[in-house]
Amino acid sequence: MGSFTNAVKEEILQLDYKNKKCCMFSMLYGFLFCAEKENDKYFIKTTNVEIADCFLRLCDILFKKKHLCYYNNGEISIESSLFRYFTIVEYKSNIFKCPDCEYHFLRSLFLIRGMVTDPNKSYLLELSFSSENKANELFSMLSDSSFKFKMRERQGKYVIYTKDSETVEDYLAVIGANNATFTVMNSKIIKDVRNRANRISNCDDANINKSLDASKKYINAINYLIKSDKISKLSEQLTETAYKRLEFPELNYTELGKKFNPVISKSGIFHRLEKIVEIYEETKKEE
Helix, strand or coil: CHHHHHHHHHHHHCCCCCCCHHHHHHHHHHHHHCCEEECCEEEEECCCHHHHHHHHHHHHHHHCCCCCEEEECCEEEECHHHHHHCCCCCHHHHCCCCCCHHHHHHHHHHHHHEEECCCCCCCCEEEEECCHHHHHHHHHHHHHCCCCCEEEEECCEEEEEECCHHHHHHHHHHCCCHHHHHHHHHHHHHHHHHHHHHHCCCCCHHHHHHHHHHHHHHHHHHHHHHHCCCHHHCCHHHHHHHHHHHHCCCCCHHHHHCCCCCCCCHHHHHHHHHHHHHHHHHHHHHC
16 A cells, blocks of 8 residues: 555656746645644644655745745644745635646645555545545535545544545546556556456456457557547547457457457557557657
8 A cells, every 4th residue: 555655656756846836836735735733833744855855845946945944853844924825715716827736736735645555456545634624625626626535534534535446547647647547547457357257258367368468558558648638649440449449458359350340350450559559659759
């Protein structure tokens, strides 16, 4: 559990957050949203030095050290005057200025409060808070954004969570954890193939795994093109082939060709799929 969570956090910490000023403010707001208060002292607990460094760099870039924040012994201490720049109740009108702002906000929330299980074992993503008000506010915001989260109280914490694989996938995608997103996608494909195998009495497990391995690179390429809205680069024939491959990941080239009308030959299917991979690789180079 922890290792996959750490891998996700390491991945998003590698992203360039020093771009649009409004997005940097939104990401900083996400950090401050996670702050706790005790005896008029504001602080964020984290043992991850890179996360603390990300927060301090944002403060430095946006406020030129006007508001003192420092990191010591697993705790970021925050000057209270920093909070007056952020209105929590009216976050959408005062903080989020462009479509990417909300994603940066969700990114820093995950860095401080997030946990996600290894999708090869189960699907679970959580954001936990000590404050019920903050949990309710965030839950309302996520619901408005069509995320399928639930909320519960557990051991004195208010936990916003989802066990829905698509919601886990979508959250990881919007915060920029692309490698983790593909891991979730691939785990779903593998599980779906295994479920199909259990329903088909004459289906041999070894053949399924062999077909799955052969189709994995195509499925990864197709999912990337769909998620990045580049699927329109494909011709009508290639688009049809792409969705057939996703629908029947366990079929070999000959079997997949029989799903078309008219039937397409084994070599025809192979060349179409290879062309899709070629377009995917070109798209990656352009980005």
